[in-house]
Amino acid sequence: MTQTAPQFDFSSTSPTGTISGPAADPQLDIWRELPIAQQPSWHGTEEYEQAVAELGTLPPLVFAGEVDVLRERLAAAAEGRAFLLQGGDCAETFAGATADKISARVKTILQMAVVLTYGASMPVIKMGRMAGQFAKPRSSDSETRDGVTLPAFRGDIVNGYEFTEESRRHNPQRMVKAYHTSAATLNLIRAFTQGGFADLRSVHQWNQGFMANPAHSKYDVLAGEIDRAVNFMSACGADFEALKRTEFFAAHEALLLDYERALTRTDSRTGLPYDTSAHFLWIGERTRQLDGAHVDFLSRVRNPIGVKLGPTTTGDDAIALINKLDPNREPGRLTFITRMGAGNIREKLPAIVEAVQKEGAKVVWVTDPMHGNTVTSQNGYKTRRFDDVMDEVAGFFEVHRALGSVAGGLHVEMTGDDVAECLGGSDPIREDQFDALYESVCDPRLNHMQSLEMAFLVADSLAHQKS
Known part of the structure; x- marks a missing residue:
């Protein structure tokens, strides 16, 4: 769906803008005159x-200081001194x-982070696709079942999954419910990560x-080495009280610009606009058009921004995005999240990385090994094979190692639950488990055990990157 974005009058916004209403800068509304994809x-x-x-x-869901x-x-x-999960x-x-x-999702991310921290011998930045990931791009505007055609499901922030006319209606009040659900989610995340749930010793026991x-x-x-390291820290009198808390950041795809614009506030310290719906926002493969609304809007907010890059991306595309989204070459501003597919990563990624290196730009390179490896199972479910996912991760590290660039992070669709949606793993998920244990309403996710197995495998790659 491509259209011109609607106008909305923000002139009644309080002049303070910080808490009571959207930032008043008219530059933030230029996107409304531009082509825009994937909107309700x-x-x-x-x-x-x-x-x-x-x-x-x-009120804002996150604060400018946290974003900074x-x-x-x-x-x-970006410099190889930390790793993003x-x-x-x-x-x-x-x-x-x-x-x-x-709590299950947060717990799984914390467990993965401990393993990756040990493998990388550096801090791991913990970030959830949480508290705002309610919108999903679709390949078609509609869906047909048994001769009945209805609008496609675009995520709970837009419409319902149930295949009825009322459920599939695009309902703007769902944006308000998404805000309150995000606020409740963030409240729990902050309680978990600051109240002792993240204690290193507990995570290690898990x-x-x-x-x-x-x-x-x-x-x-590797597990034995981590165990000895924790025991050594304890014997040395490490301050485990300080290790009971951890930073945890929220992120989502900035797909629904009505929502993102309404939650953009002016920081009272600097007078600059921040999208307070999340700490980190990314632009998807379907909405990264250089002359489009999404790129323009996100170029004007102070949040760190990610961009998904698929196998059709060229080096020139990457440079143009850098010039638009990070013209001042600000450290930490721009993350490229590559989603090439296992069969493309080694062939397609090098030219993009080399172009960025030649330009002298420094971005955070992150792999999304999920979206390029989606297949349909014999029994009709959308799925991914664990081996394909890990092959793309391996290829990502190989390319960056060969070019002397930094493999800076991992972006993965996962859950803390014991679902059956992706095939394989050491304790393998099989197609015959899908009918009973497939829960995703969109894309297949790694389950709890597959996510931890990924962490152990990536930790080995990180150890080689450091050597």
């Missing part, structure tokens, strides 16, 4: 105007925003549970 059909209605106006009065901290952390990742659901749902499911499965015995050596 709710504009011009009273219901739409009420929803956006209400969002404009609500993340930018500093990502600058370290970004994980979570392909598409969050309102029903899935329960304490148990949120990983020992993973190792109790004989299928994971090939990781015994």
Whole structure:
């Protein structure tokens, strides 16, 4: 869906802007005159105007100071002094925003981070595809079942998954529900990561549970090294109180610009605009048009920005995006998230990396090994093979090692639950498990055990990168 974005009058916004309404800078609304893809059909209605106006009065979900901290952390990742781990659901749902499911996702990311920290011998930046990942791009505007055609499901922030006319209606009030669901999710994340849930000793014990499965015995050596390291720290009197808390950042695809614009605030310290819906926002492969609305809008906010790069990306494309999104070459500002597919990564990525190197730009290079490896199972489910996912990760590290650039992060669709959506792994998921254990409403995710296995495999690649 490509259209021209609607106008909305923000002139009644309070002049302070910081808490009470969207930032008033007219430059932030240039995107409304540009071609825009993947947007709902709710504009011009009273219901739409009420929803956006209400969002404009609500407090920020994240704060400018937190965003600035993340930018500093990502600058370290670009230089090889930190590693980014970004994980979570392909598409969050309102029903899935329960304490148990949120804690399971956070727990899995913390477990992965401990393994990666040891393998990399450097800090791991922990970031969730959480508290805002409610919108999903679609390849078609509609879906047909048994001769009935309805709008495609675009994520809970737009419409419902149930295949009925009322559920599939584009409802702008869902943006308000997405805000409140995100606020509740962030509240839990902050409680978990600051209240002792992230204690290194507890996370280490959880990983020992993973190792109790004989299928994971090939990781015994690394697990044993981590165990000895933790015991050594304890014997030396390490301050484990300080290790009970950790930083955790929220991220989502900035797909729905009505929502993002309404939550953009002016920082009272600097007078600059921040999108306070998340710490980190990314532009998808389908919406990264240089002359499009998404690139223009995100070029004007202070958040660190990511861009997904698929196999059709050229070096010139990458340079043009850098010039638009990071013209001042600010450390930590821009992340390129490559999603090439296992069969393309070694062939397509080098030219892009070389072009960026020649330009002298320093971005954070992150691999998304999920989206380029989607297939359909024999029983009709969208799935991914664990071996293909890991082959793309391996190719990502190989390319950066060969070119002397920094492999800076991992972006993965995963869950803390024991679902069956991606095939394979050491304790393999099979197609015959899908009917009972396939839960995703969009793309298939690695389950808890597959996610931890990935961490052990990536830790080995990180160790080689450091050597």
